[in-house]
Amino acid sequence: MRKWLLTAAVAALFPSALADYGILNDFTTYQNGTMPDGQTYITTNITSPVFNYNTWREDLCISDASSHILLTLNYNNGASAGPYIFRDDDLSLVYANPSFNYAINARIQTVAGELYLTFWHGAQNRGDSQGYCVFYDTHYRLRWNVTTGPPLAVGADMHECEVTADDTVLLTAYQDRAFDLSSIGGREDDILADSCFQEVDLRNGSVVFTWCASDHLSPDLTFWNYTMSSGRGRQQNQDGSGGDTSRKRAYATSSGFDAYHVNSLQKTHEGNYLISLRNLNSIVYVDGKSGMPIWNLNGKLNNFTDVTPPPYLAQSPEDEGPEGAMALGFAWQHDVRFWDDGLTQITLFDNHKLSTSVNCTDSHCSRGLHLRTDTGDPDNLLVQVLRSYRSSQGLKSVVFGSMHPLPYPSDTSSSDLDAFLIGWGVNAEFSEYTSEGELIRDVQYSPLYPGHSVGGRGVQSSRVYKQSWHGYPTWPPTIASNGNGTLWVSWNGATEVHAWAVYDGDDKASLTVVDPFTPYLTMKRAGFETKIELGKDVRSFVKVGALDDQGRITGATEVVKLGYRPLSQSRFGYYVQNVISFIELSKLLV
Numbered sequence: 001m002r003k004w005l006l007t008a009a010v011a012a013l014f015p016s017a018l019a020d021y022g023i024l025n026d027f028t029t030y031q032n033g034t035m036p037d038g039q040t041y042i043t044t045n046i047t048s049p050v051f052n053y054n055t056w057r058e059d060l061c062i063s064d065a066s067s068h069i070l071l072t073l074n075y076n077n078g079a080s081a082g083p084y085i086f087r088d089d090d091l092s093l094v095y096a097n098p099s100f101n102y103a104i105n106a107r108i109q110t111v112a113g114e115l116y117l118t119f120w121h122g123a124q125n126r127g128d129s130q131g132y133c134v135f136y137d138t139h140y141r142l143r144w145n146v147t148t149g150p151p152l153a154v155g156a157d158m159h160e161c162e163v164t165a166d167d168t169v170l171l172t173a174y175q176d177r178a179f180d181l182s183s184i185g186g187r188e189d190d191i192l193a194d195s196c197f198q199e200v201d202l203r204n205g206s207v208v209f210t211w212c213a214s215d216h217l218s219p220d221l222t223f224w225n226y227t228m229s230s231g232r233g234r235q236q237n238q239d240g241s242g243g244d245t246s247r248k249r250a251y252a253t254s255s256g257f258d259a260y261h262v263n264s265l266q267k268t269h270e271g272n273y274l275i276s277l278r279n280l281n282s283i284v285y286v287d288g289k290s291g292m293p294i295w296n297l298n299g300k301l302n303n304f305t306d307v308t309p310p311p312y313l314a315q316s317p318e319d320e321g322p323e324g325a326m327a328l329g330f331a332w333q334h335d336v337r338f339w340d341d342g343l344t345q346i347t348l349f350d351n352h353k354l355s356t357s358v359n360c361t362d363s364h365c366s367r368g369l370h371l372r373t374d375t376g377d378p379d380n381l382l383v384q385v386l387r388s389y390r391s392s393q394g395l396k397s398v399v400f401g402s403m404h405p406l407p408y409p410s411d412t413s414s415s416d417l418d419a420f421l422i423g424w425g426v427n428a429e430f431s432e433y434t435s436e437g438e439l440i441r442d443v444q445y446s447p448l449y450p451g452h453s454v455g456g457r458g459v460q461s462s463r464v465y466k467q468s469w470h471g472y473p474t475w476p477p478t479i480a481s482n483g484n485g486t487l488w489v490s491w492n493g494a495t496e497v498h499a500w501a502v503y504d505g506d507d508k509a510s511l512t513v514v515d516p517f518t519p520y521l522t523m524k525r526a527g528f529e530t531k532i533e534l535g536k537d538v539r540s541f542v543k544v545g546a547l548d549d550q551g552r553i554t555g556a557t558e559v560v561k562l563g564y565r566p567l568s569q570s571r572f573g574y575y576v577q578n579v580i581s582f583i584e585l586s587k588l589l590v
């Protein structure tokens with residue numbers, strides 16, 4: 001009975017106080033840069049985005065209590081980077097681990113039936129190519145940390161970490177190779193940054209398969225411009241700028257000419273690989289045994305006929321661009337996937353142009369693309385656009401971008417894809433559409449900076465995911481006190497916090513064990529961090545328990561003594577307990 005009472009109370013009766021900034025719905029103010037760069041907190045030094053939504057049809061969005069949005073953010077030019085998880089319903093922060101130099105593509109993947117938070121971390125620079133794909137279990141304990149191995153001489157690069165149905169992982173790698181590039185404006189003794197990938201067995205780290213593009217595809221197929229890069233194999237940024245001539249050349253790195261630019265991988269149930277080669281403007285389906293291309297979709301070796309029927313389901317009459325640019329008009333693409341067992345439905349993010357802008361109105365905006373292929377007749381391969389999705393802001397993104405169905409498919413036997421989530425790459429925005437093309441949610445996590453190759457204020461997320469997650473941290477919740485009646489509490493990584501219960505006592509020992517049903521007060525979770533005002537009648541010692549939706553205590557903070565610690569002694573102006581650094585934490589867990 002008491003339990004029932006508490007449950008009802010958790011759901012409805014407790015007051016709540018918002019410590020977080022909250023989500024905005026004011027494009028003009030947000031876009032004109034008067035808002036803070038990010039949300040800061042008292043219980044932690046994490047910075048997270050202040051979100052602004054331009055559209056949000058809650059009645060149409062596909063979401064449940066376990067739905068979360070995953071971004072991978074790099075703040076301060078990579079000084080603090082890592083995965084970020086937000087509740088889908090209010091976009092409040094749930095988890096962040098910004099302890100990496102550079103991180104990318106955080107998402108939930110399944111290995112042997114268990115869910116893991118996976119992402120890549122390492123040095124951002126492609127030329128260094130020494131990165132790791134890491135797997136954290138639902139308790140945020142590091143389970144696997146994998147990279148590429150021999151015969152490759154370089155580590156995994158940032159572009160892909162894709163689990164297969166065989167509990168192996170696909171990793172991309174860029175490796176220099178001596179190559180005659182004279183046919184594309186280079187030298188006979190030039191250096192090619194080859195695009196390779198490996199399939200690595202998670203159980204023992206053994207390499208199952210290695211593939212390098214130059215063994216099967218000529219660099220002549222590239223659309224990447226050698227003439228724009230000066231000097232031997234000079235690396236050039238994806239937005240056409242820069243290039244590092246001082247880099248020490250070594251075949252164990254990847255500073256050569258980037259003819260292919262592999263950026264997504266998928267292994268199919270047929271045992272073959274779907275590979276996105278951005279600089280070939282091509283998707284290649286590769287035989288899992290011989291490594292030979294089975295077919296090429298788009299690019300100079302295209303094998304498909306575009307049979308998109310009229311009327312072409314474009315959001316805009318200009319969307320299809322010039323003749324033949326419907327299914328085969330994509331360029332510089334990202335995040336290419338099959339979604340059905342029949343291997344006929346492909347989604348991708350079509351960057352389309354090597355520039356970043358907003359208010360694009362011509363046929364060259366970026367778009368999410370949903371294609372159907374028919375490879376039943378090997379002599380007559382067909383492709384058509386099922387739908388393309390452009391942003392309501394007219395976004396054009398020079399790099400990055402993602403697209404996947406919602407809900408994130410756990411069952412691939414169905415060929416119905418209901419809704420889609422598109423991440424706009426360097427433009428710090430994501431959008432959800434129904435499969436009929438209606439925009440049902442549009443959210444920014446930074447103002448848009450049209451000229452920038454890096455998104456707003458350096459914040460961008462290569463991909464955006466919306467997936468189911470339950471997180472149960474091994475560390476306790478964190479409490480901060482101003483010593484004068486105000487507490488702040490948060491629990492980084494905990495997905496099941498519904499309310500906070502404050503317990504008080506006359507000494508520390510009296511709070512070792514508490515009766516969960518006699519809190520001093522209870523307050524609903526109000527964002528990542530909840531602010532709690534105590535009354536004058538509170539006793540000298542408090543601790544705060546996190547309650548789940550059944551009213552059960554799932555974790556508790558340390559005991560705080562009220563009113564004795566001078567404010568000047570604290571790190572953030574407040575006395576914070578239990579801030580475990582992520583560095584310390586990873587030491588504890590490994």
Ligand SMILES: *[C@@H]1O[C@H](CO)[C@@H](O)[C@H](O)[C@H]1NC(C)=O
Nearest residue numbers: 026028029030031032033034
């Ligand atoms: C930003 O927009 C808000 C709301 O429209 C406006 O009040 C404010 O003056 C603008 N600030 C700048 C710097 O344009």
Ligand SMILES: *[C@@H]1O[C@H](CO)[C@@H](O)[C@H](O)[C@H]1NC(C)=O
Nearest residue numbers: 121132134142145146586590
């Ligand atoms: C993964 O392993 C590498 C090499 O040992 C190490 O440098 C890196 O810190 C590890 N990653 C994590 C998250 O522990």
Ligand SMILES: *[C@@H]1O[C@H](CO)[C@@H](O)[C@H](O)[C@H]1NC(C)=O
Nearest residue numbers: 167201202203204205206207
């Ligand atoms: C690694 O594990 C897989 C699966 O258990 C096994 O097939 C393979 O032989 C192992 N490789 C090595 C080198 O131990």
Ligand SMILES: *[C@@H]1O[C@H](CO)[C@@H](O)[C@H](O)[C@H]1NC(C)=O
Nearest residue numbers: 223224225226227228240354
């Ligand atoms: C490559 O560079 C040449 C010479 O500057 C230019 O004419 C051409 O448009 C460029 N191609 C691309 C795809 O950027």
Ligand SMILES: *[C@@H]1O[C@H](CO)[C@@H](O)[C@H](O)[C@H]1NC(C)=O
Nearest residue numbers: 294295296301302303378379
């Ligand atoms: C695809 O096109 C290439 C180049 O024209 C050709 O060599 C190859 O045989 C074609 N493959 C198929 C499956 O049609």
Ligand SMILES: *[C@@H]1O[C@H](CO)[C@@H](O)[C@H](O)[C@H]1NC(C)=O
Nearest residue numbers: 357358359360393448449450
């Ligand atoms: C985009 O268009 C809107 C509406 O016309 C305008 O207010 C805004 O300034 C434009 N943005 C850019 C970056 O041109």
Ligand SMILES: *[C@@H]1O[C@H](CO)[C@@H](O)[C@H](O)[C@H]1NC(C)=O
Nearest residue numbers: 482483484485486536563567
């Ligand atoms: C503590 O709170 C009381 C009552 O709200 C207030 O008068 C006092 O100034 C506060 N002291 C500090 C140090 O904030």
Ligand SMILES: *[C@@H]1O[C@H](CO)[C@@H](O)[C@H](O)[C@H]1NC(C)=O
Nearest residue numbers: 045046080579580581582583
């Ligand atoms: C945040 O705090 C942790 C732990 O004290 C520290 O290691 C890290 O450098 C801090 N990060 C920033 C951006 O201040």
